[in-house]
Amino acid sequence: MPSDCITYQGSGYFTPLITDYLNQKDTLKPLYHRFPTLENFKLQLEEKQQNYPAQSRTILADALDQQYKSLEPYIITQQNIGLLRQPNTFTITTGHQLNLFTGPLYFLYKIVSVINLTKELKAAYPDQNFVPIYWMATEDHDFEEINYFNFKDKKIKWNRESGGPVGRFATKGLEAVLGVFAKELGMGNNAKWLTSLFESTYLKHDNLADATRFLANKLFGKQGLMIIDGDDANLKRLFIPHIKEELLNQTSHQKVAEATELLKDYNIQVNPREINLFYIEDNLRERIIFEDDVFKVNNTPISYSKSEILSLLEAHPERFSPNVIMRPLYQEVILPNLCYIGGGGELAYWLELKQLFNSAKVTFPILLLRNSVLLATQKQAEKLDKLQLSWADAFTKQQTLLNRKIHEFSEFRLDFTEQKEFLTQQFDTLEAMATKTDASFTGAVKAQRIKQLKGLENLEKKLLRAEKRSHETQLQRIALLQNEMFPHQSLQERRANFSEFYLDYDGKIVEELFKQLKPLQQEFNVIVL
Structure with missing residues (x-):
């Protein structure tokens, strides 16, 4: 295992x-x-x-x-x-x-x-x-x-x-x-x-x-x-003092903006609003906004003056909901x-x-x-062994994994790196010669370099596809097993419900x-x- x-x-x-x-x-x-x-x-x-x-x-x-x-x-x-x-x-x-x-x-x-x-x-x-x-x-x-x-x-x-x-x-x-x-x-x-x-x-x-x-x-x-x-x-x-601070001074907007500046090299998860509170009732949850010196409940006719909303906060703090x-x-x-x-x-x-x-x-x-957590069955672990895969392999993006396995299965190298390097060296020599002649010859050499390297890349891709066909059964087994453990090529924990595993393993899962x-x-x- x-x-x-x-x-x-x-x-x-x-x-x-x-x-x-x-x-x-x-x-x-x-x-x-x-x-x-x-x-x-x-x-x-x-x-x-x-x-x-x-x-x-x-x-x-x-x-x-x-x-x-x-x-x-x-x-x-x-x-x-x-x-x-x-x-x-x-x-x-x-x-x-x-x-x-x-x-x-x-x-x-x-x-x-x-x-x-x-x-x-x-x-x-x-x-x-x-x-x-x-x-x-x-x-x-x-x-x-x-x-x-x-x-x-x-x-x-x-x-x-x-x-x-x-x-x-x-x-x-x-x-x-x-x-x-x-x-x-x-x-x-x-x-x-x-x-x-x-x-x-x-x-x-x-x-x-x-x-x-x-x-x-x-x-x-x-x-x-x-x-x-x-x-x-x-x-x-x-929480009343903090709700009051938010209503009157909108402190959270300013302070979170300072942090997001430090996070500018990443995707920002959430952006603050000027007031980060909702007004709630049984069938209502809408943002509180401040416009024209009045606190308004968005998408409703409800509005309050400053003194009115502070009085409401003291009497009914449950109507204020933090975002x-x-x-x-x-x-x-x-x-x-x-x-x-x-x-x-x-x-x-x-x-x-x-x-x-x-x-x-x-x-x-x-x-x-x-x-x-990744939950796997004993049968899946045994299949992983038979396919000579590790758990790290199972976590690898599927196309990357399959391409790597094709290279492992092949009896010869599917990588034309050596040929590309050799070709590049030859064209470097030709370009050195071309600089001593005229510009039209230099252009022809450069165009031929691109054409020849592109041809090698196409041959490399065709060879990879041919090898993929010859190992198709093995590759299908790998993809099928990975899809079982990573549904829709996503983490199992983000899709599956506990009931699916409880049905087969009852309390053992917990x-x-x-x-x-x-x-x-x-x-x-x-x-x-």
């Missing part, structure tokens, strides 16, 4: 920004606080302990008590809420959209990364407590991003109109989705368990936030995962958090925010790239994740089931 290690940097699936961050490139160091090493967590917790008020702990724990009233919490859940009231307790957080039935596989990887890191930190710092947090993105409005999941390459979709924060969406209509899903699952105990889980999650809860909390708790509650909904009036009250720029600050204000674990895209926008945090006098968290994922190691895990 292949056993080579794949680093994130060597996988070929991460952007230059994330690769440079993982390599701790000097030019990026002003954009983060501390790199994720076990030793750095000691400094991080000492700083956060000084900057996180005791009153915030009480409000946070009370809010979680209230949010868990609709569930039957595990004993460890109740213990963790109690621990959050104590000054030596800290959180490790990940966030995710309310994807239908968890969405893609990396939902699991994020949460396992968080839970495993809390265990590692507890072993290293036994006098402190560490609680894993899943932040539900209940205030998002991008319904089209979350209203489906893929099962064995079939799209299981929830068709309904979007509007307002997704966490408040009623679950009406999901019984039809269950009917489609159940038919795809077929028979067997694992199929029955998945059907029952979907039913308990979506048909027995009134809104998407409650349903997602139930689902995440069912999958990970026994491991101590705490699930938090930021769409909460009492939690928003802690992607302000949401991380909100999270770090209400949580005693040390580290945010996210995907490459998330870390990219977090790297724009340090100056904003400094301005707000809020400790910037350690940023940790979540674990990535057990293996907990055993093998080590969050502080920059390694792309390959798990053979």
